[in-house]
Amino acid sequence: MANHAAHADDHAHDDHDHKPEGFLDRWLFTTNHKDIGTLYLVFAFTMAIIGAGMSVVIRTELAAPGLQHVQPYFFNQMTTLHALVMIFGAIMPAFVGLANWMIPLQIGAPDMALPRMNNWSFWIMPFAFLMLLGTLFMPGGGPAGGWTMYPPLALQGGASVAFMVFAIHMMGISSIMGAINIIATILNLRAPGVDLLKMPLFTWSWLITAFLLIAVMPVLAGAVTMLLTDKFFGTSFFNAAGGGDPVMFQHIFWFFGHPEVYIMILPAFGIVSEIIPTFSRKPLFGYQAMVYAIASIAFLSFIVWAHHMFTVGMPLGGELFFMYSTMLIAIPTGVKVFNWVSTMWKGSLTFETPMLWAIGFVVLFTIGGFSGLMLAIVPADFQYHDTYFVVAHFHYVLVTGALFSIIAAIYYWWPKWTGRMVNETWGKVHFWWTIVFVNLTFFPQHFLGLAGMPRRIPDYNVAFADWNLVSSIGAFGMFVTPWMMIAIFAMSKKKGAVASQRPWEGAHGLEWEVPSPAPHHTFTTPPVIKPGMLAHGDVSH
């Protein structure tokens, strides 16, 4: 690898591309934040297609009552791996990819603070997922005890338990290194003048998310390691017959699991807080409140975990505590939603594709938030728990929440990455197609859960048949969207209109101060911040 640093000084701001020549040099040995960001995004997209394929298997079996296509055990492998692949393989790496691309650009840094570790963070991931998905082709098949891996059931698996545990360890190492890198970058490499409370919301959301990752990924690693030793080394952490406690696993798992949920949504808040002001041509309403709301949500995420386990038989005091703490999350989340709406109020709105996805996010994520509030009410949760109502809830926050924000971000920053505009018509077709089918898929699942359909079952009573068919039709429609997306972005890359440095009229922030496409090396000398350059700098608070 060439030493770019010395080289780039001469060229300063208008640095020309000095990309490594060979394919392996460019991608395998890369330490460039933009290339690593691209790698993360391509990897996440690939995983999303694999995970979506699994959901198609699930929805095909569930399209009608009776078992038509797969055995129940394989069905359980599909639900388990669908979740693991989507959470750890698609949503999280996509956000890390966006962080890699955008954080240095947003704070005026030349690269991530720890570029070689950055390379390693990424390149662990494909191997982790090869191991995890490889279990499907082993005797006994893949893990089938649910992504939550509750013992004793999870321990009934064969060799797949070990492969799953090691894969999770590797993903965890990758996430922790990524998080350290993001924190180090944001705290050390901000250009002079980019104070913490002048940073864009996306960078802010990632700073907080990175601390969550560092706090909880080791907890998950500990939990799965105990599973591993229970299974293969005769310990009894979770084995009641040996003096252990199966519920302890759930407490440890969800102490990781709930912050994990916010790891997947806080960066989404950041993205939407970038896009809505841009297309409203108006500063973000309540910038500091937005930052503090994210911080409060992150704090609360550590004290709500047991709301995932209201039915395990906790003492009354425990159930009340976790009900109240969970309900409290509605306050900062409400502040965020109100602030987005207020940002649009008396703005000058246009509805380019990124804005459509951001608005779709606000509406549909809020619906997921509503069902989350309902789930917090313990006596009602005794009915909702482990039904399709829960499935509907978390798909609204993860698909129309997290995933929508990722798609919005790709449409928003694509011109900066490639120097090409996306065809607006096709972007809108993509959006409206998704809106129709995503709601067909997940909205009826509320009804199914309320009618009494448990989750994670491969077959059901005929009373549940109609809404299940609707949901399956929605899922098949959804499976068109990743291919549509490939076509749209391939088309743009090939013959899209040339993007200007600031392709969106209302966009503010340092990423719009560099040319489109962003050169391979940017901000090799720190930018000089001028009035109007930062999205939040000039606004008085």
Add this chain to the structure above:
Amino acid sequence: MNRVLGKWGLGAVLAAGWSMALAAPERAPWQLNMHPGVTQSSHEAYDLHMLALWICVVIGLIVFGAMFYAMFKFRKSKGAVAATWSHNTLAETIWTIVPILLLVVMAYPATKVLINEAYTNESQMTVKITGYQWKWGYDYVNWGDKAYHVRFISKLEGTSDRTRQLRSGLNPADVKNAQGENTYLLDVDKPLVLPTNTKVRFVITGDDVIHSWWVPALGWKSDAIPGIINDTWTKISEPGIYRGQCAELCGQDHGFMPIVVKAVPPEEFKTWLDQQEAAQNPPAAPAAAPVAQQASIAAPSNG
């Protein structure tokens, strides 16, 4: 009706929806909402569900209403010029305080319900429920002061079991009971018989992995966990057949271990229980009887 919510003034609205919902069958095609069920717990869960739902609907209408108004009113294409403000202390205070009040409106009745549900004392009988892969074990421990030793296993009945095999060629729609109700995957060989209008305490555990015992009409589910005994209770108001399913993933046949509760009047129940007791514990040679009884009690708890 609406014992929980009456005082919040939403009683009338809820009552209308409530009686409509009660008239509907427990599970129906295109069903949209939760069924209110047949116990105090299930009614309260339903009321809290509806309260939270309506609060969410109202907030949703206001927030999305404002948003869509902004989207149509403040368009650049209509010549809208963007304002530059980004603060409004009064508005921010209001939308912090009002949600807090709404949370209290939901949390207060929920707390009352929860306290009542946790009170398992003063029950008239106890049934032990044990989850197995993939069937349920039921032990009738006592009725009033009298100890019973009735125990049986309840599992998916044969027609459903044959129909649910992969590519069985049998039509799930044909699995019906004598009343013509479709019972596919929701019928068992031996239902759990319970008395109506009786506070029944359940002690629930698991034998192998975690299961969860759930009959929606009773209003709750409780996990059946190896090494742990959960206790809960119910008091069924109406005689009838109530169906449910295991609600915690427990392996390949998780979807195939239904629960059926047959609620009968207390006198009828007593007769049934005595018959079962006599059939399962026939008067044997005096010396052998106690041993056999102990064995039948001890068997299920060897987890």
